[in-house]
Structures are given as C-alpha cells and as structure tokens.
Amino acid sequence: MNILIVYAHPEPQSLNGSLKNFAVKRLHDAGHQVQVSDLYAMSWKAVLDADDSQEEQQAARFDPSEASQRAFAAGLQSEDIAREQQKLLWADAVILQFPLWWFSMPAILKGWVERVYAYGFAYGVGEHSDARWGDRYGEGTLAGKRAMLIVSTGGWQSHYAARGINGPIDDILFPIQHGILHYPGFEVLPPFVTYRTGRVDEARFTTLCDALGQRLDALWQTAPIPFRRQNAGDYLIPQLTLKDEIAPQRSGFGAHLR
16 A cells, blocks of 8 residues: 655654654555655745745735635646645555644644645535535545544643543544545544653653554554544535534534544
8 A cells, every 4th residue: 555654743863753763664564655745854835825836927916725726727836735745646545643732733734734735636626516515524535545643742641531631632633633634535543642752761662663553554444533424414515514413412523423
C-alpha cells in the first residue's frame, strides 16, 4: 500500500521525530511504499494568499475560494500545492503527525490543509441540490482512503478524559478528524495519542513503539470512527441537521457518530 505521512514538528530529534522515524521503518519493513511531507524541513509556506495561483491577471479583490477554484481548474496552482495533492491521490492511507499545540495542530500543518485542500479538489465537489449537498462527509475526492492522527501532548491522559479539565480528547480532535479528514471522504481511524511527552524515558519509548507498531500493522483491519455520512439519509438536505428520529437524545459532536 501507499502511505503518506504529513509531519509537523520543528525538531528532528524530538519524540515526534523518533516516532516518525519508527513509523517509516515499520511501514517499509511491512512492504509499504511511504512518502513523508516533513513540513518544517520543506520550509512549507503556511499562509494562503494570492501567490498560490500562477494566474497572470488576477481579480482586483482577492477571494480565496474563487482564486483557488480558478487555479485548480486551470492547472495554475503553485507547484508545492499541486505536488501535495498528487501525494494525496497516490496514497491509500494518510497519517497526520503533530504535537497538540493550544488544543489544535501547529500553524504550519493548518496552513498545509488550507492551501492543499483547494476548491474543486477537497471541497466544492459534487452536486448541490435538494437531494445532495455536495460530495463530502464520507464522500468526495479522497473517499476510499484511510487516515489516522499520531498526536502528542504534554498533559496527562486524565486531563483529556471525559471529565478532565482540558475536555475529552475525542472532542478536541473532532474538528480535525471529522472536519478535515472525514469531510473530503477519508475513513478515519481512532487516533494514536501519546500523553505526558516530557516523561518519556527509554523504557516508555519502547512501549510506545510497540503500541504504535501494532496500530500501523492494523491500518487496514482497524474499524474506523463511525462518523455519519452526510448523504446516507440521516440528515435533512439542504438544512444539514439530523432528522428528528435520528439519535433524538443526543446532541453535540457525539450525535454525528452512528
């Protein structure tokens, strides 16, 4: 299988760097083809702006969505964006690896998403009508592929428990797993989360590698997070709210799980 790791940590000798190196070797040893987009090493441009298009005569007023749509349709995207899109199309599975900074991904990775997820590639795809509202949330350009997060955080696991001060880790990661990965079609696997990163010694690192190795070995056997599909009948269209009879006792993020 083809696997893309999009990696966002500025220090190669960090825990994340070591886990990334372990993952690449484990996947290679299992016979997979692996590409790594090391965003800091690539000096990835994180800011979405008019320079993302090679269009010679751009509109006087910059509209990010319209500019993205025109550039994608005309083959005039900047080369770095087009290369990353080709990696996504090549991949059977995508791993986003990053430290949890201020309850989200590092800015450089968010910028990768904003620039690579072009209009016509990851959004603005498919029919919009009273029967469908685009190919998204389980459908779309990246449907049929798998995705997983490898995340590290300095906090204790209890800090991210159901009653922990930081909020449940599944809620914190919901905008990424549901909104960034499930939206363009990925089947999203449960995340691999490392807690208390400042307390990882050699013995614990070995334990972490054993656990991560098992998750990587099972990339195609692990059941994905059961997110609801937008066009499968659970949602009113075009309102895109759950039908009254669907999980009437539930609300919030959890309502969007089958």
